[in-house]
Amino acid sequence: MPAAATPDRLVRAVEMMGLGPADRVLEIGCGRGAAVALVCERLAGGTITAIDRSHTATAAAKERNTAAVAAGTAVLHTTALEDAAFEDGAFDQVFAVNVNLFWVRSPARELRLISRWLAPGGRLHLFWQAPGEAKAAEIAVKVPPAVTAEGFHVETVTASPLVHVQARRS
Template sequence: MTGQSIPERISWAVGTLDLTPSDRVLEIGCGRGLAAALVLDRLTEGSLTAIDRSDTAVAAAAQRNSGHVAAGRADFLAAALEETAFPDGSFDRIFSINVNLFWTRDPVRELGALRRWLAPGGSLHLCWEPPDEGRVKEIVAAVAPAMEACGLAATALTGRTSRSTGLVCLVGRAHHDPS
């Protein structure tokens, strides 16, 4: 990606994914495609599907990543998560950055769908840059039990940027996953 500065929170969040070149990735709330570009730079054989509620954001993300779209490795869809369906086991990594629905209300339906969409050995990464460090604990306290209730063992990763008091990413992996 040239000519575009990537916010540290996005670089950090994408770094938590531990991507392999052939991963199939779903991004929830792709915005204008900055994280998608970082992910696609790491995928040589894999693919990215990205969703966002905003038609404007999806159009900008598709434009920003037009080479990957043209190559058939990226797909950007204007859709709400709760209205989206993918076959079970479709993705190796699923992630979101600053998507509040997971901690501002009961996300059991959405997390259940994400759990089904994960391939064996896959992981779910829900990342935030809250406005203050106290919110990091609040997010973990709200989201980790919901992930556990959906069959995902939750691990909290934390980090900092030069401008924020804290970053948090809850990583969920299937309880009975042999990997």
């Protein structure tokens, strides 16, 4: 069965992260694995670990990325972010696309986990394809203070065409 077309928001998000070939990457909320495939195309020696709370989603992601999983380049887990267990400093980059918990409520607990999992100097990328300019502006205003409050240094905030908050672990 052919893979579904890759949404443009995922293509743009992966391009904006500036991945290095040896990066160790964590995707939060991987869905059916389209971004996993895009990240794997950019890795040579690096890895992507992807999590989603849906077993159906991770099963589809594993099917879509069979070769990368077999090669050990991609590792997928069915787990909620707050239940995940990774070693401190395990990732160079962490990203999430359209994961609303980072702006609809306080993400303090999740950001503390991410901060532990990021290597020193590691980067966090939070992306949303907001339905309209007003919602994009709202997200772009709400997220940076929450990220800063948990010890991250916000480096960039863009609101169009894709909301992107990039922060570095302090």
